[in-house]
Amino acid sequence: MAKLLGLRCRECGAEYGLQATHVCEMCFGPLDVIYDQAALKKIVSRQRIEQGPASMWRYRDLLPVEDDTPVVTLGEGFTPLVKADRLGAELGLRNLYLKNDSMNPTNSFKDRVVSVAVSWARAHGFETIACASTGNLANAVAAYSARAGLECFVFIPVDLERQKVVSISVFDPNVVAVRGNYDEVNRLCSQLLESTPWAFCNINIRPFYAEGSKTLTFETVEQLGWRVPDEIIIPIASGCQFVRHRQAIRELIEYGLVRDDRVPALTGAQALGCAPVYNAFKSDTPERVLPVKPDTIARSIAIGNPSDGIYVNRIVLETGGVVEAVTEDEIVAAMRLLARTEGIFTETAGGVTIGVLAKLARAGRWKGDEVVVAYVTGHGLKTADVLASVDGHARRVEIDPTLKSFREKVTI
Amino acid sequence: MARRRLKLIFGPAMVKEPVIYQLGKQFDLVTNIRRADVTKDQGWVLLEVTGEPDELDRGVEYLESRGVKVEPAEGDLVG
Numbered sequence: 001m002a003k004l005l006g007l008r009c010r011e012c013g014a015e016y017g018l019q020a021t022h023v024c025e026m027c028f029g030p031l032d033v034i035y036d037q038a039a040l041k042k043i044v045s046r047q048r049i050e051q052g053p054a055s056m057w058r059y060r061d062l063l064p065v066e067d068d069t070p071v072v073t074l075g076e077g078f079t080p081l082v083k084a085d086r087l088g089a090e091l092g093l094r095n096l097y098l099k100n101d102s103m104n105p106t107n108s109f110k111d112r113v114v115s116v117a118v119s120w121a122r123a124h125g126f127e128t129i130a131c132a133s134t135g136n137l138a139n140a141v142a143a144y145s146a147r148a149g150l151e152c153f154v155f156i157p158v159d160l161e162r163q164k165v166v167s168i169s170v171f172d173p174n175v176v177a178v179r180g181n182y183d184e185v186n187r188l189c190s191q192l193l194e195s196t197p198w199a200f201c202n203i204n205i206r207p208f209y210a211e212g213s214k215t216l217t218f219e220t221v222e223q224l225g226w227r228v229p230d231e232i233i234i235p236i237a238s239g240c241q242f243v244r245h246r247q248a249i250r251e252l253i254e255y256g257l258v259r260d261d262r263v264p265a266l267t268g269a270q271a272l273g274c275a276p277v278y279n280a281f282k283s284d285t286p287e288r289v290l291p292v293k294p295d296t297i298a299r300s301i302a303i304g305n306p307s308d309g310i311y312v313n314r315i316v317l318e319t320g321g322v323v324e325a326v327t328e329d330e331i332v333a334a335m336r337l338l339a340r341t342e343g344i345f346t347e348t349a350g351g352v353t354i355g356v357l358a359k360l361a362r363a364g365r366w367k368g369d370e371v372v373v374a375y376v377t378g379h380g381l382k383t384a385d386v387l388a389s390v391d392g393h394a395r396r397v398e399i400d401p402t403l404k405s406f407r408e409k410v411t412i
Numbered sequence: 413m414a415r416r417r418l419k420l421i422f423g424p425a426m427v428k429e430p431v432i433y434q435l436g437k438q439f440d441l442v443t444n445i446r447r448a449d450v451t452k453d454q455g456w457v458l459l460e461v462t463g464e465p466d467e468l469d470r471g472v473e474y475l476e477s478r479g480v481k482v483e484p485a486e487g488d489l490v491g
Contacts, residue, residue: 011447028417028446028458028485183483190484194414203486288454290421291481307486 003040004064007031007207010311020124020199022206030308031207032247033064037254044255046226049218054078056112056215062251063116063215064208071119072148074105076112077215081223081373086341087354091361095371097229099220100344106139106167107379108300108347109216109241114140114201116212121199122148128198130154132189134182134237134300135164136378141201142171153198155185161299164382181294183305206240213244218252220373226258230370231265231321233360235353235377236277237301239308242268246315267321268312269356271296271331271348277309281323286313297328297386298348300378322365326355332386334358338376345380353377414465417446417458418472421481424453431478432459439463439471446485458485 007016011029022031044061052058056077065071080100088096104111114137118129128151131141138154145152152173156165157180169175178185189200199205221228228249234242246266252258270278273296280289289309294302306312316323326334331348334355339345346354357374366372380387399405420431427450436443441463448457461468475482 023417023486026446028460186486187484190486191416291483305483 002066003036003061004066005034005036008034018124020121020126020204022204033207033211035062035064041255044257046222046257049222049257056115056212056219059215059218062218062255064211065116065119065123069119069123071115072122072144073115073119074111074143074147076104076115078219079103081220082342082344084342087338090337090341091358092368093361093366093370093372094368096357097220097224097371097373098338098342098344099216099373099375101216101375101377102344102346102350102379106136106143107382108136108140109213109375109377110136110140111144112215113137113209113212113241114144117141117199117201117205117209118144118148118150120208121201121205122150124199126197126199127151128153128196129201130189130192130196130198131201132182132186132203134302135160135168135382136300137202138168138173138175139164142168142173145173146171155189157181157185157299161383161385163384167382182299182303183291183294186303186305202238202240210240210244213241214248214251216241216375217245217248221249221252221258224371224373227371228252228258228260228262229264229373231267231366231372233267233269233353233357233372233374235301235349235375236268236270236309236312236323237303237306237349239268239277239306239312242266242312242315243308246319263319265321266315266319267356267360268316268323269353270323270325271298271301271352272325272327274298274302274304275325276304276306277312278323278325280309281313281316286317289313296331296348297383298331298352300347300349300382301352322360324356324359326352326359330355330359335380335387339380344376346376347378347380347383348386349378350376350380413462414468415460415462416468416472417460417485419483419485420457420459420475421483422450422455422457423479426479427451427453427455429478431475431480432457435461435471435475438474440467441471 009024009029012027101109130153158177274294291305331351335351444460
């Protein structure tokens, strides 16, 4: 059964075939994948999903690859949903959960979208996969291209964190380090589209790529016993992921997968050093998202010109969420808080999410019994330098290898 | 010939300036407005521009020199 019908413009409704294009030729609006919902309604069920693999591909029916397409997978998804009692106790939340997506094969959420994108691209004859990246995406694209045996070009800002460059380069892609910030890298890649026969994951095949994001919310709801949480805290970069989480909730209701037809409040998290969506949300005109020049340690979400920013604010207002932002110090403090209370080491983007969670909790946003979920989207080793450079070892002592020295320096 | 989809963002100082007219007049470029939202103090325009790659680069430099923010129009609405 062919379940994919084409692409449709989110703004003007113009329809296109299933091709590598992401912008409506009529109005320059974004394109979304159209599924044969009537056909899917006949087959999609909780039981069918639960019998699927322990990866995000258990939701294959709701992803843009046909049944006969071999997928490129490293076992991504179905990451732990951890009940965070110790962090919750500090924040006054008795039902706090963390979706730990740093447990993906390349240690970030990006494996979900890239697995879909590379599967789609390979099935449609592309021989080279490319991306503009702040690091995590390039890491995933390099790994999945290696897995698929495809040529790979990744475009990264020249000052990307060293750890990220190492973990990208090991997969032997062509690394193009661009002297500019992410938005300038993205601009260059947009210009390359016309002259290269490449599948740029987050540009020309974005309608397919983006769909992989939905699985994060599908899994969260399944792991909560097919119940919808009251609120989800989501980091905002381009806003692409955020939009898909709203779509995921819509599909969970549409296909009768959830026990309650509620829509959770969707709340966005940004670093103050790159907060175009937050700035607009706080202004009188939340639909006017003006670009900013990024200046933050949370580089993996430092997109100054977020493509889906306006849609994020629409969804936030529709669902009763908020957009909040945190300082650089708050990001680092949140990374430490999460590690100290739950044993989870997240990167700076996760620090933004947990920082916003903590800020909202301390400001009294919740009474205490609400089910709140925070998406932890990347591993701390990706940005370990930010901790090494600031008082990272407050409880460290140095001793001689003798009992005397131990007793002198350590208080038990 | 190359084609670029651009997003032009205007602040209060530029809203009254005919920069798209000047873009077509000063450079060998064809401009085509696809969508726009301009108020008295700010605005955005989604613009298709066609011409030789070097001329496109010069046109974008001109817009930026006049204080217009120029970004790729990547399937979004600009607030």
